[in-house]
Amino acid sequence: MTDRAGTPAQESDLIDVHALVEAYYQKVPDVNDPAQKVVFGTSGHRGSSFDAAFNETHIAAITQAIVEYRADQGIGGPLFVGRDTHGLSRPAETTALEVLEANGVHAVTDQYDDYVPTPALSRAIISHNRALKPGGRQADGIVITPSHNPPRDGGFKYNPPHGGPADSAATSWIADRANELIADGNRGVRRSEPSAVDSYDFRGQYVGDLASILNLDAVKSAGLHLAADPLGGASVHYWQLIAERYGLDLTVVNPLVDPRWPFMTLDWDEKIRMDPSSPSVMASTVAKLDDFRLITGNDADADRHGIVTPDGGLMNPNHYLAVAIQYLYTHRDGWRDDAAIGKTMVSSSMIDRVAGSLGRRLWEVPVGFKWFVPGLIDGSVGFGGEESAGASFLQLDGQVWTTDKDGILLALLASEILAVTGKSPSQLYSELTAEFGAPSYARVDAAASKEQKARLGRLSGDDITATTLAGEPIIGKLSAAPGNGAALGGVKVESEHAWFAARPSGTEDVYKIYAESFVGPEHLAEVQAEAKTIVDAALGD
Known part of the structure; x- marks a missing residue:
């Protein structure tokens, strides 16, 4: 916690929106720089135009990749498009609509030119597809938002016909294709001025x-x-x-x-x-x-x-x-x-x-x-x-x-x-x-190199050699989720009254330690300290 946390923003904290939008159109990313490539996390591609990480080039390429992906998947219905209130969301929407128009995709935007919450767009996709008659074409959507990120950021997310976030197979394909297009100077991207776009009353x-x-x-x-x-x-x-x-x-x-x-x-x-x-x-x-x-x-x-x-x-x-x-x-x-x-x-x-x-x-x-x-x-x-x-x-x-x-x-x-x-x-x-009982829960970060993060993402529960956690016998060492067997992308260690999970950050050189104790705050602190020791030992450091 810093001295100004929780205090009103001052003029010096505010972005120059004009400069942000100008950078969106003027800066061209270098795909040889990992920080400027298209990368889809759990909530789409995010970045700032100031950093050449969210620019017109990116959005045009991502949209073209989505067009090609949905064609490959046989998705031929309307594509709902919604944006939030971030400064980069309107420019990104404009770019996306130009690409969709040129590719003959039936784009649908808000009837009142209003902002569209993520759940409203998900609901629109589900409602459309639920009402389909046999042989009807399924809808999907694009949400333009970096969620709770700072004002300088933009975000772009694809929701397939099930209405929720695209899975890793889809996002990996879209990101790889977008980066191919950017590396080729976006010559494979089709664009044209959008004509009259159909609308939908998301809010109503x-x-x-x-x-x-x-x-x-x-x-x-x-x-x-x-x-x-x-x-x-x-x-x-x-x-x-x-x-x-x-x-x-x-x-x-x-x-x-x-x-x-x-x-x-x-x-x-x-x-x-x-x-x-x-x-x-x-x-x-x-x-x-x-x-x-x-x-x-x-x-x-x-x-x-x-x-x-x-x-x-x-x-x-x-x-x-x-x-x-x-x-x-x-x-x-x-x-x-x-x-x-x-x-x-x-x-x-x-x-x-x-x-x-x-x-x-x-x-x-x-x-x-x-x-x-x-x-x-x-x-x-x-x-x-x-x-x-x-x-x-x-x-x-x-x-x-x-x-x-x-x-x-x-x-x-x-x-x-x-x-x-x-x-x-x-x-x-x-x-x-x-x-x-009253649990104590917290998340802390620990420094880690890119190589260490990669190793953490591949760890197995068997790599954990510790037998106790903050004075209690360890009863679970997990690297896959019990519910569906999917990889955790890290490890979770459990005792009778406490647990911790360690996962690499997708954006920073740290790994995240989530921990909880039903014994109390002091026990939680012990769990957090031992978690770092246990993970570092498993990483070989």
């Missing part, structure tokens, strides 16, 4: 469909005085329509949109970031708490949520996931009796205890929401959640809602929980800790 369709997944009548009847902070992101106009459509006493506490984000408080590292799970980012939102029964926040593309309650302040994302799971699996009669609880391997083991008390199967997968997609589609997974404040769940009738994270949905669920139970999510979490 998404908001209207909320009645199929939430009990908003209960929220209205309870008369709860609520607030939502879009944090300058794509959900800004959605919240007002939600309040009007469902008769909720809900105030949008910050309806401003400015690609510099001058109204934000700084994150832990003194950067402007729209992470609604960060206490520093949410400091100004939390300050409004006295006026409302519940305040929620979303990031720039609204796939993440932050929950603020009068009795608990900003909830830890893991705490809220546990409460949401406990509530949903006792208030959703339309779900399959065998619908599993999905969690990532670095989420709190409080969820394991809740799953056990509910008699539900726990489906534990590697980091990345894409792993939940098949289960959400067929209803075998009722809820899928990540430790980084991202989740989605099934409709009241057990059908799929979105296959991407939905921060608006999880924020509204907190209101339903309060209305139906009469207790805030933080009060309900206190009841869980009284029953199962």
